[in-house]
Amino acid sequence: MERNSLSTLQPRDNGDSASPEEREDYSSKTGSLMYGMTQTRPDLAFLLSVLSRYMSNPSPTHSRMIKRGLRYLQQTRDHxxxxxxxxxxxxxxxxxxxxxxxxxxxxxxxxxxxxxxxxxxxxxxxxxxxxxxxxxxxxxxxxxxxxxxxxxxxxxxxxxxxxxxxxxxxxxxxxxxxxxxxxxxxxxxxxxxxxxxxxxxxxxxxxxxxxxxxxxxxxxxxxxxxxxxxxxxxxxxxxxxxxxxxxxxxxxxxxxxxxxxxxxxxxxxx
Missing domain, CATH: 3.30.420.10 (Ribonuclease H-like superfamily/Ribonuclease H)
Incomplete structure (x- = not known):
């Protein structure tokens, strides 16, 4: 997980809206991470506190960060x-x-x-x-x-x-x-x-x-x-x-x- 990228995330530009498919995909992946965080993975809490702010209009940058979160979860799947x-x-x-x-x-x-x-x-x-x-x-x-x-x-x-x-x-x-x-x-x-x-x-x-x-x-x-x-x-x-x-x-x-x-x-x- 890139620390600087996560701490400097910005909302999507005004006038630029995510497609319904993008919002659904982002919400689904965020929900998957959220389930793990609430059950047994407190180490995901900060990541999700940031990424869940952009559920209504995620940008490609936000989607990349979600994928990095899933990659981290995959790498620590034995935890x-x-x-x-x-x-x-x-x-x-x-x-x-x-x-x-x-x-x-x-x-x-x-x-x-x-x-x-x-x-x-x-x-x-x-x-x-x-x-x-x-x-x-x-x-x-x-x-x-x-x-x-x-x-x-x-x-x-x-x-x-x-x-x-x-x-x-x-x-x-x-x-x-x-x-x-x-x-x-x-x-x-x-x-x-x-x-x-x-x-x-x-x-x-x-x-x-x-x-x-x-x-x-x-x-x-x-x-x-x-x-x-x-x-x-x-x-x-x-x-x-x-x-x-x-x-x-x-x-x-x-x-x-x-x-x-x-x-x-x-x-x-x-």
Missing amino acids: GLVLGGVKKDPESAWSITAWADSDWKGDTVTGRSTFGWLVQLEGSTVSWRAKRHETVALSTTEAEYTALSQCARELAWTRNLFSELFLPLHMPIPLNGDNQGSLKLCRNPELHQRTKHIPLTEHHIREEVEAGNIDVQYVSTHEQVADGLTKPLNAVSHGHFLEAIRVSACPIEEAGRIIWSTEVHDDSVP
Whole structure:
């Protein structure tokens, strides 16, 4: 996948419309990739967050990028999402860790940013999302704050699910971000001149932090797992991303599935 091509895609020229056949072909291929992404391939999330913007009027360039996405899927057809394999006392509480990140003005046409988050249960990725912001963020802090808030909503749902199943959770849930300003904003209930325009719905995360449901924590950009959901990565970084989200090669008969690992990893052993 060519990183520069993906990050600089433009809408089709005004007055130039795709044929019905082109739109149908583009939609079909995008849908095929989308199915894989929603089931077992979070590594496709950013690609589809970009390419799905052009469904109504795809250009030949967009179609070429879709084909590259399919080629990548073909090259990694033996990959699956691995769950389990972590040593855990059956009687102990479950551990959830979340990651949220955002670029800033990554969409060169609208000026909007792309956020991404993922949730890991005992080290296994169980939910994820990559999406363009609905409005233009005026700063990196605002973009990252919105990403954290969006992830907090998923964590609230996850927490309620575990409660209904009578499964204990380690609380508070760590939510990792790589922007200090946005983390301070999560802990500060006051409105300031530079942030008072942020929609009130995004301040939901402040209640979650104050209630002790979420603990926002700082990680460096190099340690930010959700980085691969907000921008194209080079080959080395993409490999680290796959390792972090536990998408790895598996027996070909299990390709594309969720794999339950029988190999136990004990993080306490060096």
